Amino acid sequence: MASTFADRLxxxxxxxxxxxxxxxxxxxxKLLPGIAVEVDGGSGAPAVLAGRAVAAHxxxxxxxxxxxCVAVKPQLACFERLGPxxxxxxxxxxxxxxxxxxxxxxxxxRGDVPVTAAAYAQALVGSTxxxxxxxxxxxxxxxxxxxxxxxxALEPLVAACEEHDAGIxxxxxxxxxxxxxxxxxxxxxVPLHERLAALVDSLSGRLLGECGLSGxxxxxxxTEPEHIAxxxxxxxxxxxxxxxxxxxxxxxxxxxxxxAPGPAAAIVSSSRGIAGAPDPAAAAAxxxxxxxxxxxx
Amino acid sequence: MASTFADRLxxxxxxxxxxxxxxxxxxxxKLLPGIAVEVDGGSGAPAVLAGRAVAAHxxxxxxxxxxxCVAVKPQLACFERLGPxxxxxxxxxxxxxxxxxxxxxxxxxRGDVPVTAAAYAQALVGSTxxxxxxxxxxxxxxxxxxxxxxxxALEPLVAACEEHDAGIxxxxxxxxxxxxxxxxxxxxxVPLHERLAALVDSLSGRLLGECGLSGxxxxxxxTEPEHIAxxxxxxxxxxxxxxxxxxxxxxxxxxxxxxAPGPAAAIVSSSRGIAGAPDPAAAAAxxxxxxxxxxxx
Numbered sequence: 001m002a003s004t005f006a007d008r009l010x011x012x013x014x015x016x017x018x019x020x021x022x023x024x025x026x027x028x029x030k031l032l033p034g035i036a037v038e039v040d041g042g043s044g045a046p047a048v049l050a051g052r053a054v055a056a057h058x059x060x061x062x063x064x065x066x067x068x069c070v071a072v073k074p075q076l077a078c079f080e081r082l083g084p085x086x087x088x089x090x091x092x093x094x095x096x097x098x099x100x101x102x103x104x105x106x107x108x109x110r111g112d113v114p115v116t117a118a119a120y121a122q123a124l125v126g127s128t129x130x131x132x133x134x135x136x137x138x139x140x141x142x143x144x145x146x147x148x149x150x151x152x153a154l155e156p157l158v159a160a161c162e163e164h165d166a167g168i169x170x171x172x173x174x175x176x177x178x179x180x181x182x183x184x185x186x187x188x189x190v191p192l193h194e195r196l197a198a199l200v201d202s203l204s205g206r207l208l209g210e211c212g213l214s215g216x217x218x219x220x221x222x223t224e225p226e227h228i229a230x231x232x233x234x235x236x237x238x239x240x241x242x243x244x245x246x247x248x249x250x251x252x253x254x255x256x257x258x259x260a261p262g263p264a265a266a267i268v269s270s271s272r273g274i275a276g277a278p279d280p281a282a283a284a285a286x287x288x289x290x291x292x293x294x295x296x297x
Numbered sequence: 298m299a300s301t302f303a304d305r306l307x308x309x310x311x312x313x314x315x316x317x318x319x320x321x322x323x324x325x326x327k328l329l330p331g332i333a334v335e336v337d338g339g340s341g342a343p344a345v346l347a348g349r350a351v352a353a354h355x356x357x358x359x360x361x362x363x364x365x366c367v368a369v370k371p372q373l374a375c376f377e378r379l380g381p382x383x384x385x386x387x388x389x390x391x392x393x394x395x396x397x398x399x400x401x402x403x404x405x406x407r408g409d410v411p412v413t414a415a416a417y418a419q420a421l422v423g424s425t426x427x428x429x430x431x432x433x434x435x436x437x438x439x440x441x442x443x444x445x446x447x448x449x450a451l452e453p454l455v456a457a458c459e460e461h462d463a464g465i466x467x468x469x470x471x472x473x474x475x476x477x478x479x480x481x482x483x484x485x486x487v488p489l490h491e492r493l494a495a496l497v498d499s500l501s502g503r504l505l506g507e508c509g510l511s512g513x514x515x516x517x518x519x520t521e522p523e524h525i526a527x528x529x530x531x532x533x534x535x536x537x538x539x540x541x542x543x544x545x546x547x548x549x550x551x552x553x554x555x556x557a558p559g560p561a562a563a564i565v566s567s568s569r570g571i572a573g574a575p576d577p578a579a580a581a582a583x584x585x586x587x588x589x590x591x592x593x594x
Contacts, residue, residue: 025412025413025416028425028426028427028428028429028432029426029427029428046427046429046430046431046432047432047433049427049429050425050427050428050429050432053427053428053429075409075413075416077407077409077413077414077416077417077420078413078416080416080417080420081416081417081419081420081425081432081434082425082432083384083388083432083433083434083435084381084382084384084385084388085381086384087380087381087383087384088381091380091381109407109408109409109443110374110406111406111443112372112374112406113471113472113473113540113545114473114475115322116322116372116374116375117374119322119372119374119375119377119378120374120377120378122378123374123377123378128325128347128378128379129325129326130325130326130343130346130347130350131325131326131347131350132325132343132346132347132350133343134343135325135343135344135347135378135379135380136344136380137378137380138380146406146408146443146445147445147479148443148444148445148468148479148480149468149471149473149475149476149480150473150474150475150476150477150478150479150480151475151478152473152474152475153471153473153475154475171445171446174410174446174450175410176410176411176446176447176449176450177447177449178411178446178447178448178449178450178451179446179447180447181447181448181449181496182444182445182447182484182489182492182493183445183446183447185484185485185492186484186485187479187482187483187484187485187489188482188483188484188485188486189485192479192484192489195479195482196479199478243410248410
């Protein structure tokens with residue numbers, strides 16, 4: 001019945017002719033105009049009001065921008081900082097994404113020893129057995145993961161993705177300048193990011209779709225396009241998640257190599273570049289058109 | 298007024314004559330006897346009941362074992378998997394730790410690009426400004442962090458620790474077998490864990506206490522004691538957090554080198570080894586006695 005993450009993504013990219021992933025990094029002090037007012041009449045602790053406002057912001061942003069996108073990527077940190085009401089807002093964003101037919105990609109960059117990684121898998125894509133019944137997790141379609149703890153620490157996450165037809169995006173080369181400190185350092189003969197790419201590729205058969213792409217994906221920063229072609233060679237089947245366009249300086253026109261295996265081989269996330277634009281829908285539409293063109297040329 | 302994390306820890310270790318850190322990894326299916334029954338009469342969604350039970354478990358465990366400990370270390374994954382009720386339980390555990398006079402060390406191994414790292418800092422030790430007032434974070438005394446994204450990604454976390462007199466434990470060499478995959482790999486001349494240790498040491502002046510120790514600490518697995526002496530040389534001022542005794546196989550008797558700078562130079566966390574013991578208080582007391590002896594010999 002259920003198809004793999006890679007196949008679901010491929011179908012959605014073709015249907016929507018889009019590779020745009022809407023980043024949700026809500027800052028309660030910088031919400032969409034109109035959102036704050038709507039909640040101002042409410043009462044409750046600041047966290048409760050802020051959580052409600054953040055949920056409304058996410059719903060509104062998804063409603064306005066969703067038709068131009070294939071996925072939404074909530075930045076878990078931005079919800080966690082509001083405590084329990086933040087997690088309620090995250091669940092609402094999840095629901096709004098579902099209603100809009102969008103893939104929900106939880107960006108928490110989790111990584112821990114195997115027994116704890118299994119608990120993160122329950123939180124993100126699985127569920128937790130309890131004496132009072134099964135407690136569902138977030139129900140994400142995919143999530144990001146930090147591989148520094150090694151292959152055994154990734155294993156429970158990959159196994160959960162197999163079980164739940166989910167996707168996992170492993171950090172290979174992030175978009176911040178400091179990524180060079182360790183991920184670009186020789187390790188010992190090749191940069192660490194090449195070793196991480198080899199790990200991703202070696203696991204990619206586990207989450208392979210009929211489309212030929214794998215939901216064992218990789219986070220590759222859009223800020224360093226010179227890495228992309230080489231990393232694509234090392235990970236020919238992985239779906240790439242490319243953050244860093246817009247505010248972080250990445251130019252979407254330079255991302256062509258990521259799409260070498262096909263139009264669904266990469267999704268490009270933008271947060272502030274869309275939500276902070278005077279017209280978020282227009283900003284998303286522009287990014288969508290740029291990406292569709294380079295991915296089909 | 299407020300003293301640094303390192304000075305608070307040093308005073309508490311001396312006062313309690315303990316370096317035991319109680320790990321809180323609550324599994325709703327394996328709570329302390331009696332806890333489940335207490336909640337069985339309640340009604341509500343499984344997540345709500347499980348969250349309540351987990352909170353009661355943490356309170357009970359802290360009450361029984363707390364006097365033998367200096368710190369509690371909640372594993373955030375185990376709370377996250379219960380959704381908003383899990384975060385409510387985490388806040389209750391935080392309150393119970395405060396009442397018991399214990400340091401609260403949030404173990405989430407977060408790490409992200411700088412703008413997002415700042416949001417994690419707000420979630421863990423700071424607060425978030427909103428139009429409805431400041432939303433307090435978890436109020437942790439310290440937290441664990443993943444350094445793979447580089448120095449710029451650690452910077453907002455360290456800055457938040459300076460501002461809030463908190464501590465940060467950077468992953469240097471974790472306790473799982475897979476840690477060897479990358480952290481022990483030459484990078485290029487020395488293992489990556491030595492480079493990470495150099496980063497920790499270079500930042501340690503930022504969180505230095507009058508005691509001579511730094512709250513810029515390091516996670517060093519107790520499962521590989523041969524690394525500990527060398528890492529202590531590379532990080533002479535860092536407080537070590539040593540996980541992996543008990544269930545993961547680490548022998549507390551082999552951890553002496555970690556305490557070279559003094560009895561407060563390391564804390565040793567145990568989760569299943571204490572909570573899963575027939576008599577948790579006795580298990581904690583035994584670990585406490587072993588550690589106090591080796592740290593003062």
